[in-house]
Amino acid sequence: MAIFEGAGVAIVTPFKENGEISFDKLDELIEEQIAGHTDCIVSMGTTGESATTTEEEHLEVIRFTCERVKGRIPVIAGTGSNCTKTAITLSEEAEGAGADGVLLVSPYYNKATQNGLKAHFTAVANAIKIPAVLYNIPSRTGVNIAPQTIVDLCRDVPNIVGVKEASGNFSAIAEIMQLSDGAVDLYSGNDDQIVPLLALGGKGVISVLSNIAPRTAHDICEKFFQGDLEGSRKLQLKALPLIKALFCEVNPIPVRAALNLMGKQVGVPRLPLTEMEPAHQELLKKEMEKFGLL
Template sequence: MAIFTGAGVALVTPFHEDGSVNFDKLDELIDYHCENGTDSLIICGTTGESSTLSEEEHMECIKFAVERTKKRLPVIAGTGSNATYTTIDMSKEAVEYGVDGLLIVTPYYNKATQKGLAAHYKAVAEEAKAPIIMYSVASRTGLNIAPETAAELIRDVDNIVGIKEASGNIAQVAKIMYLTDGKADLYSGNDDQIVPLLSLGGKGVISVLSNVAPKETHDICAKFFAGDVKGACELQLKAIPLIEQLFCEVNPIPVKKAVNLMGMECGGLRMPLTEISPEHEKSLAQAMKDFGIKLA
């Protein structure tokens, strides 16, 4: 059984003015998503600025999310690192806190071979006894999970259950599903490709868009699963202008601004990320209004 189906939010991490994690605001965000149709909470992923969190902050956020969600939604923790043993340590700790699953990005910078990549995931899975979703996003990590490697791991390792696919390569996604007989728990890592990946047997999306449009992102998936493919497509296409603006600068710069424009007051970004340009902020705000999102 999949960890979740539908739209999981790749949650932003709110900060105080001094740059520390704002746990009161994180609590509000968790309630917001529990009450507005989100199907799963992904904490400390790319959108959560995990690469700029200390390990202590990282684990505090994960523990806090599990405690405050109170089983209202599945909680998936991003525990990937460029070091296998660091990934193992964080993953084991997250499992102790009670997460429902782990999202583990390919090791960045090292650029392992496919053999090394398989060894990395197998080592983590052996130590961290929770369902694992691999995360393939070569545009950030410089490392793609080949379909054959993904299929081998999903086939041979019981607790490696699926993959978040953000390659943008539909042919690659189709091959993964072919090689696993459609049994991989496939999640779109691109908000503009939710319906295409669902059509290949996907379980849902791990979404940036859900931060600002949780109900609509949920509905794209729910309509598709209910057989209303036309309705799902209409919602997907309606969201394209907004999705484009949410990625007009590197994620999570625009989405952090977007949640602040909605009045959620999640603070700024940690360097080396900097605030969105005035021109992009203006076009982002317009796209949000056009989509029907109320600004503060």
């Protein structure tokens, strides 16, 4: 059984003016997501700025999220690293905190071989009992998890259950599903590709869009699963201009700006990320207005 089906939010980690994590604001965001019918909270992923938080902060956010969600919906903790030992430690701590699963990004910068990726993910998964979802995003990590590698891991390691696919390579994604014969729980890592990925047998999306439009992301999936393919398609296409604006600069710069435009006061990104350029922010604002968010 999949950890979740539908739309999981890759939730932003809010910061105070002094750059510290705002747990009060995170509490508000979590409640708003649950009220907006989000199907899963994904804590401390790329959108949560895992790359610019300390290990202590990283785990504190995961613990806080699990405590506040209280089992109402699943929580998946981002615990990947380019250091296998670190990924094991983070994953063990997330399991202890009550996470329902972990999200393991492919080791970045190292550019491991496919055999190295298999050994890395297997070592992390074997250290925990909760399910693990692989995260393939070669544009940011510099390494691609090959379809056969994904399928082999999901078949050979009992608690590696699926993949968040953000490669955008639909030939490879189709190959995963063709090779796996149902052994891989597939999630879209790109908000503009939810419907086509669901059509290949996907379980849902791990979404940036959900931060500002949780009901839309949820409904795209729900309508598809209920057989309302036309309704799902129309929602996907309607959201495309907004999604494009949310990625006109590197994630999570735009989504953080969008939440601030909505009055959520989630702060500015941590360096080396910077605030959104004025021209891009104006574009984002216009698309949010068209979508009824402002």
